[in-house]
Amino acid sequence: xxxxxxxxxxxxxxxxxxxxxxxxxxxxxxxxxxxxxxxxxxxxxxxxxxxxxxxxxxxxxxxxxxxxxxxxxxxxxxxxxxxxxxxxxxxxxxxxxxxxxxxxxxxxxxxxxxxxxxxxxxxxxxxxxxxxxxxxxxxxxxxxxxxxxxxxxxxxxx
Amino acid sequence: xxxxxxxxxxxxxxxxxxxxxxxxxxxxxxxxxxxxxxxxxxxxxxxxxxxxxxxxxxxxxxxxxxxxxxxxxxxxxxxxxxxxxxxxxxxxxxxxxxxxxxxxxxxxxxxxxxxxxxxxxxxxxxxxxxxxxxxxxxxxxxxxxxxxxxxxxxxxxxxxxxxxxxxxxxxxxxxxxxxxxxxxxxxxxxxxxxxxxxxxxxxxxxxxxxxxxxxxxxxxxxxxxxxxxxxxxxxxxxxxxxxxxxxxxxxxxxxxxxxxxxxxxxxxxxxxxxxxxxxxxxxxxxxxxxxxxxxxxxxxxxxxxxxxxxxxxxxxxxxxxxxxxxxxxxxxxxxxxxxxxxxxxxxxxxxxxxxxxxxxxxxxxxxxxxxxxxxxxxxxxxxxxxxxxxxxxxxxxxxxxxxxxxxxxxxxxxxxxxxxxxxxxxxxxxxxxxxxxxxxxxxxxxxxxxxxxxxxxxxxxxxxxxxxxxxxxxxxxxxxxxxxxxxxxxxxxxxxxxxxxxxxxxxxxxxxxxxxxxxxxxxxxxxxxxxxxxxxxxxxxxxxxxxxxxxxxxxxxxxxxxxxxxxxxxxxxxxxxxxxxxxxxxxxxxxxxxxxxxxxxxxxxxxxxxxxxxxxxxxxxxxxxxxxxxxxxxxxxxxxxxxxxxxxxxxxxxxxxxxxxxxxxxxxxxxxxxxxxxxxxxxxxxxxxxxxxxxxxxxxxxxxxxxxxxxxxxxxxxxxxxxxxxxxxxxxxxxxxxxxxxxxxxxxxxxxxxxxxxxxxxxxxxxxxxxxxxxxx
Numbered sequence: 024x025x026x027x028x029x030x031x032x033x034x035x036x037x038x039x040x041x042x043x044x045x046x047x048x049x050x051x052x053x054x055x056x057x058x059x060x061x062x063x064x065x066x067x068x069x070x071x072x073x074x075x076x077x078x079x080x081x082x083x084x085x086x087x088x089x090x091x092x093x094x095x096x097x098x099x100x101x102x103x104x105x106x107x108x109x110x111x112x113x114x115x116x117x118x119x120x121x122x123x124x125x126x127x128x129x130x131x132x133x134x135x136x137x138x139x140x141x142x143x144x145x146x147x148x149x150x151x152x153x154x155x156x157x158x159x160x161x162x163x164x165x166x167x168x169x170x171x172x173x174x175x176x177x178x179x180x181x
Numbered sequence: 182x183x184x185x186x187x188x189x190x191x192x193x194x195x196x197x198x199x200x201x202x203x204x205x206x207x208x209x210x211x212x213x214x215x216x217x218x219x220x221x222x223x224x225x226x227x228x229x230x231x232x233x234x235x236x237x238x239x240x241x242x243x244x245x246x247x248x249x250x251x252x253x254x255x256x257x258x259x260x261x262x263x264x265x266x267x268x269x270x271x272x273x274x275x276x277x278x279x280x281x282x283x284x285x286x287x288x289x290x291x292x293x294x295x296x297x298x299x300x301x302x303x304x305x306x307x308x309x310x311x312x313x314x315x316x317x318x319x320x321x322x323x324x325x326x327x328x329x330x331x332x333x334x335x336x337x338x339x340x341x342x343x344x345x346x347x348x349x350x351x352x353x354x355x356x357x358x359x360x361x362x363x364x365x366x367x368x369x370x371x372x373x374x375x376x377x378x379x380x381x382x383x384x385x386x387x388x389x390x391x392x393x394x395x396x397x398x399x400x401x402x403x404x405x406x407x408x409x410x411x412x413x414x415x416x417x418x419x420x421x422x423x424x425x426x427x428x429x430x431x432x433x434x435x436x437x438x439x440x441x442x443x444x445x446x447x448x449x450x451x452x453x454x455x456x457x458x459x460x461x462x463x464x465x466x467x468x469x470x471x472x473x474x475x476x477x478x479x480x481x482x483x484x485x486x487x488x489x490x491x492x493x494x495x496x497x498x499x500x501x502x503x504x505x506x507x508x509x510x511x512x513x514x515x516x517x518x519x520x521x522x523x524x525x526x527x528x529x530x531x532x533x534x535x536x537x538x539x540x541x542x543x544x545x546x547x548x549x550x551x552x553x554x555x556x557x558x559x560x561x562x563x564x565x566x567x568x569x570x571x572x573x574x575x576x577x578x579x580x581x582x583x584x585x586x587x588x589x590x591x592x593x594x595x596x597x598x599x600x601x602x603x604x605x606x607x608x609x610x611x612x613x614x615x616x617x618x619x620x621x622x623x624x625x626x627x628x629x630x631x632x633x634x635x636x637x638x639x640x641x642x643x644x645x646x647x648x649x650x651x652x653x654x655x656x657x658x659x660x661x662x663x664x665x666x667x668x669x670x671x672x673x674x675x676x677x678x679x680x681x682x683x684x685x686x687x688x689x690x691x692x693x694x695x696x697x698x699x700x701x702x703x704x705x706x707x708x709x710x711x712x713x714x715x716x717x718x719x720x721x722x723x724x725x726x727x728x729x730x731x732x733x734x735x736x737x738x739x740x741x742x743x744x745x746x747x748x749x750x751x752x753x754x755x756x757x758x759x760x761x762x763x764x765x766x767x768x769x770x771x772x773x774x775x776x777x778x779x780x781x782x783x784x785x786x787x788x789x790x791x792x793x794x795x796x797x798x799x800x801x802x803x804x805x806x807x808x809x810x811x812x813x814x815x816x817x818x819x820x821x822x823x824x825x826x827x828x829x830x831x832x833x834x835x836x837x838x839x840x841x842x843x844x845x846x847x848x849x850x851x852x853x854x855x856x857x858x859x860x861x862x863x864x865x866x867x868x869x870x871x872x873x874x875x876x877x878x879x880x881x882x883x884x885x886x887x888x889x890x891x892x893x894x895x896x897x898x899x900x901x902x903x904x905x906x907x908x909x910x911x912x913x914x915x916x917x918x919x920x921x922x923x924x925x926x927x928x929x930x931x932x933x934x935x936x937x938x939x940x941x942x943x944x945x946x947x948x949x950x951x952x953x954x955x956x957x958x
Binding site: 041042043044045052057058059060061062063064065066068069071098099100102103108112115116117119121122123124125126127128131150153154156157158159160161162163164165166167 | 190192193195196197198199200201202203204205206208209286288291292376377378379380381427428429430431432461462463664665666667844845847848851852853854855856878879880884885886887888890894
């Protein structure tokens, strides 16, 4: 069985992985019980499984586990610190950007990365980032609002 | 009294669990000794099964059991029992399950599937409902007409593929068209589409060795699912337990019983072990439900002054391989294709037709978008012929107090105010001058009006259980499923209002467990606020009575001498005598342990009143318990070079009575409009020549992203009091999707002069139509 070394949300793991097409999403969900990462399409088109892999957003359903060997991964479970919601999460709650919640963790990770990399992204940059995600409930209006609220909160918290 | 929580945006009760990834959906559940199922799907749309060889798969690593439908005698259903849990001797669509592997891991199950060999004898197949309805079409169900069914409601034509024929006969349609001085008619198509809830369907079922069956499912109707499983396996309902964890979007695709009978059938082979099946996205397309799929024609007539005289329509629904989930959509489309207008004479025929694709089930709007696409487009055409504005024409014919709808029901003022809705969207979109065409773009505006009445069982009810805890909090328990629409938040708001307590003091269960949640018909038809709200009010009022009764025992007085104030109970005119809610919750316990009174634990229930299925001959009757009306308008621009259609402004106005939560209510409208834009401009299930779905995943099947939304959306609520609803509320959730397509198509007609009858309209369709026009000129 192939072995995988991976650091997730700051914790180092050494795992034996089943032969065959095992993805990073499978490792997170099935092996590490980090089920906050959702799988909506399995082909990297809906964005629900988005995590931060070595500092960049990635659809974990299309990343083979072997390719994540030695990687550092941040998932939605690692975003809230000491039980306090991250400003992006607070913004989602306040803006009404959460409906069914299945796309939410992926979007939280995407926006977390977007605003961490650039505290003041332009409209085009925001749209381009969100366009990698599908949400069937909200029509995106409240998600755009969540980005604005999160931006202000993150600026304030410095 | 001023309202504190009803009518206010409050934080969703499920939001924190969802943003932190803590909410547990069905795919997140693991059980001890759980097996993973993978399904072999037919790959051919219509064929006899000659043989299935599972020998090699059975020996594959990790495999516990390989299951086929051989010998399965069970058909499941709710009103039409025409579907086996797994194909038995023939397959009727390419995604139908023919075999399944149960293994220790999903990968092992997947590997073993490759080793199963199936021999088919292909049969001719049909994917078009009009072709399938012909007398000489290949028969998809030889036993159509013989299946067990609800005989008053499901009306099959034996020896054909028509498993349901709803007909509406109101007045004398021939006389109505004789009276008409102007008519408009057309042939329309609303293609098959995918609901595309982001959570794929999943189910886990375990046959316990004590004779009970447990299921965990992504389903909007846990109690109907329980009944279906009981019926399938001949087990009393009370021995089946269904649990619904968090649900990742429904839109109807999870309202009908879907993959659960298959998973239960598989689990029946391995008693004591749970079997889990989570569909891949591809399987959601090929092996769950599709939506819509209508081909129809309609003709409407009016006098010169614009008064409608008659409507005639024929609708063919391509309902796929099985009919239990399609027939009620066909019925409601047949009588509500009139839209919110009075036609004195109506004749419609709506056919549910078997075809060789996955079954069609409920999809947001439930037959209304299909039927009202036609009438809303024809009204736009008729207005041009009459040389009046569509506003004048619609206003003249709106359903309003005293008028009769197609079912023969009399409309009252409480049903809603279409005039105000129309004025709101006119003001929003039509009040400024329209930009003149420039070098790059055409501009156009369109408008349409909608109505929706929920299609529901006559026993459509909700129940609320309420318990009070010693810390003074109230715990609400209802069987309505939270699938993103926000019903649990609204429930909590309503309870807080009646109990006069802060939201933090209301706790509400999100997940459903049929052993512990009170019965609820189903979470469909935008009914939860309206129906469960009444049950909540009753349960809360009874809890207050219970607290007062306990307090009266302590005070040594009659309960009517006690007042409840949100914090507890006090004796009228004696401010000293005061007890907190928490101290009265379990009866009142004196310091020495002596206790008086009883624990406060109440329930409330409400059934929608007086609803029946339409009369089989006339198609009329009291089939709708409520209506919600609305209007929508759009301004579009179309790029001349590419044909790209942009929605610059989309305005919606609905009359849902009291808006209980403005934030979630607006969320329903904005989301519904964008989903409707997907149907209008992008989405269509397409088939390969071999009968398999061509675009069975996101990517090839494109749904709107943030790049596709309107530049601006305006949402207005007209709050006409509806005394039947809690705080005068009425249903609104599906409604925003109903006439998005005709609104935009009317705007496209305005921009480029082309009448479109088929969805979706994509840039190429615009360019082709414009090129055709030039050629014809």
